[in-house]
Amino acid sequence: MAQTWVVVPMYNEASVIASVIKELRKSLPHVVCVDDCSTDDSAAQARSAGAIVVQHPINLGQGASLQTGFEFVRLIPEMTEVVTFDADGQHQVQDALDMVQRLRDEKLDIVIGSRFLDNRTDMSGLKRFVLRLATGYTRITTGMALTDAHNGLRVISRDMIFELQLRQNRMAHASELVDQISLHKATWAEHPTHIVYTEYSKSKGQSVLNAINILVEIIFK
């Protein structure tokens, strides 16, 4: 009775969230949307598309939204693995399905999406450079040879979901998650994923300057 749950952290995505969730639910019907106190009608849109919506009473950040999602799915006894999926539609559902299959086949604790395992993802040179720096930092601090430390698409096993405790509310949670994986000596793999940078996701995505904020948040925990 395997049941895959999808956790979608969401903040002001009313224009795209319904289509993202409808697309997801064609193959992954269990979707929980964590609404980080959006000021538009994202929550209503998500609910109408068939997602369960958990609403933060105040804005806390993407890391906090993920953790809330994790704590929500922990309460579901049938849950066998969790997919984290960005709300802006930059991920491919097929990639998520492949990653779930791989997690089950290879009995892994976590499968992490990577934009750098093949050449499908098109991005600017500067963004590529900053992401490379981030993976270098991850490799030094955790010893994990990841190629893409800041990909929002992951599949996490039930056991691992109970271990994760993200305290970085803002953007540094991606590095923190990798830290905790390495701390628990979890088995992991990277899976090639395709990210589509539409004009919409670009306008929503983080500026490369945000790397500085992430670094400071990591150092001054």
Place this chain on the structure above:
Amino acid sequence: MTIIFQILAIIAVIVVAIVMLRGGGARNQAIQRIFMLLFIVAAGSSIFVPQVWTFAARLLGVGRGTDLLLYITVLAFLGVAATTYRRFRRLENDLTAMARQVALARADNQQNSSEVTEPPASDGDK
């Protein structure tokens, strides 16, 4: 002579950093208040008897009393910045925990009420 002051300043920074980072509730607060008291005394004395500062500065090899005062102010500011950061961090953690509990509790209520009114969606994954 400045080397003496530099060493003292470094020691002061380290001591403040350790005190701030160790936390420790009431004891920490008491130390902060002692520093605050010293700071008030220092501020008062610099107005009424500035010669004392010049004298102390000479002893430490800093030169002028105002320079010494500036150094101490910078150190004090760093201390305040560090404690403020820690306090905010703790506050944020508590607030996050509470907001999360509220979010999850509300989701529970919603699900319970929706289960009564509508049948669960068909489950293609099982």
